[in-house]
Every structure is written in C-alpha cells, then in structure tokens.
Amino acid sequence: PLNVYGCIKSCIENIFLCYHYNYGLPVIIANTMNTYGPNQSKEKFIPKIINMIQHDQQVDLHANKKPDKRNYLHIKDLCSAILHILKNCKIGERYNVVSDRFYDNLEIAIIIAAILNKTLSYRFLNPTKETAHHTLSILSGEKLFKTGWAPKITLKDGLRRNNHFKIVIPTYNNERWIKVCLNSVKKQKYSNFQCIIVDDRSTDRSVEIIKETIKEDNRFLLVENKIRQKALRNIYEAISLSNPEEQDIIIT
Numbered sequence: 001p002l003n004v005y006g007c008i009k010s011c012i013e014n015i016f017l018c019y020h021y022n023y024g025l026p027v028i029i030a031n032t033m034n035t036y037g038p039n040q041s042k043e044k045f046i047p048k049i050i051n052m053i054q055h056d057q058q059v060d061l062h063a064n065k066k067p068d069k070r071n072y073l074h075i076k077d078l079c080s081a082i083l084h085i086l087k088n089c090k091i092g093e094r095y096n097v098v099s100d101r102f103y104d105n106l107e108i109a110i111i112i113a114a115i116l117n118k119t120l121s122y123r124f125l126n127p128t129k130e131t132a133h134h135t136l137s138i139l140s141g142e143k144l145f146k147t148g149w150a151p152k153i154t155l156k157d158g159l160r161r162n163n164h165f166k167i168v169i170p171t172y173n174n175e176r177w178i179k180v181c182l183n184s185v186k187k188q189k190y191s192n193f194q195c196i197i198v199d200d201r202s203t204d205r206s207v208e209i210i211k212e213t214i215k216e217d218n219r220f221l222l223v224e225n226k227i228r229q230k231a232l233r234n235i236y237e238a239i240s241l242s243n244p245e246e247q248d249i250i251i252t
Helices: 004-023 045-054 075-088 105-116 155-162 178-186 206-214 231-241
Strands: 029-032 034-036 059-064 069-074 094-097 102-104 122-125 165-171 193-199 220-224 249-251
Touching (some): 069 105, 069 155, 105 155, 165 178
Parallel strands (some): 029 094, 059 122
16 A cells, blocks of 8 residues: 555554464455445545536546546445355455446446436546545455355446435326326436326326326336225335335435
8 A cells, every 4th residue: 555544454454364363363354445325425436426417517537647447336235245255255364345347437427427317527637646546446356256256236227226216196086287297207307216106096087198198208107006095005015116225215
C-alpha cells in the first residue's frame, strides 16, 4: 500500500496472522474491493453519481489518460462470500473477494444514465495527489473461485436493484379515471419502476381498459383478485406476485 490507510490495514492483518501462527487463533483474512448496494453512504462513488445524474448535473470522472478502472461487488455477493469462506475455506489463509469483471468509471456512469433514462453529461479530471493511487486497483479472485464461490449479481442488475421502486394502484369500477391515471404514469421519463394495478373484481370495463392501456409495457403488472378480500390483503398479495426486493420503495 502507498497510503497511510492501506498501511494500517495491512499491519492489522499481519498482527492477526501472527496470533494464528504463534497461538493458534483461528484466522481467515478476506480482502475485498469496492462494494455497493442499498442504503450506501451518499458520499461513495455510485450513490453520488446516481444523485448527480438524477438531477441532470455534470459528472466529474478522474482519468489519467484513461478513466479509473475498478472492481465492484454487490453487498449481497459479499455476504454470500463471507458465509462460504467460514464454511468451506482453510484457517490461516487469505482470500480475495471480488467480482469477475472490471469497469471504468465512465462505463458505470453510462449504465446508470441508461437505467434512469437520463442523458449523461460528464468531464474528465486529472487525478490529484489524493486520488492518483486509486486510478487502478486489481485483486485476483481465482483462489476463492476455485473453492466453488462465484458472484451472482452483475453490475447492471445490481444497479437496477439500487434504483427501483414500485407503484401500487388499487382499483374497483374506476373506468372513468383509470386510463388517465395509467397514461400519466406511462409518460414518466424514468424506466426504473414497476406499476402494479390491483383490480378488486370490477364489474365495469376497468380491466378491459387497463389491459388495452398497458398492452406489452413490462413496467406494468395487472393483478386481478379472484376472491374479494380486505384491501390491504389484496395489495400484499399483488406485491408478492411481483417478486419484490427488500430495498424496493413501494408507493400506494
């Protein structure tokens, strides 16, 4: 390591290994790189870029001839790797927990802009003394891969999960306003949402109008209740059918 932070971490790791070799302390060291996921600090690169693109701000990217390149791992993959290491790996060994692909910062910004259906505005900045050592960071994950672990969440899928919300519209015999309501939702510039329409056995033309309005738009899901129940129960079952993620924001 070429910075104080990295040197301190390296020293701590060596102290733990000394205790293992001399006193039998069961130690396994797992080194990872850049993680991301729900509720991450807004000061970190990916949440910061998401916020800037959402608000149509210009994105500053560090680049020394080429954009910074890094390895990003979704927090769920990191958790699965830690459990795998505890169950299957050897005491006293060191493992690198990384994904199987490197992305430069411009690629990440382009992916985020596409998910948010926004135009990306960016500029390259020369690295400063504080950021120059971050332009390229590489760890090999082959040792851990050979034990049977592999990441499951691609960067694109992980970023979609980070920026996704659900809109729930309960309806019953609302043919007068349901088309206006759905057309208003369809006009949204964002594509990172799913609209769940919960129809409680309408007797008018509501269902017919809904099907005609949403057609093959995969942002919409129509759930027709087979048995009339309490409203909250209907909404709960409809959301369950849409395979919600724990970090989804649900608006009713």
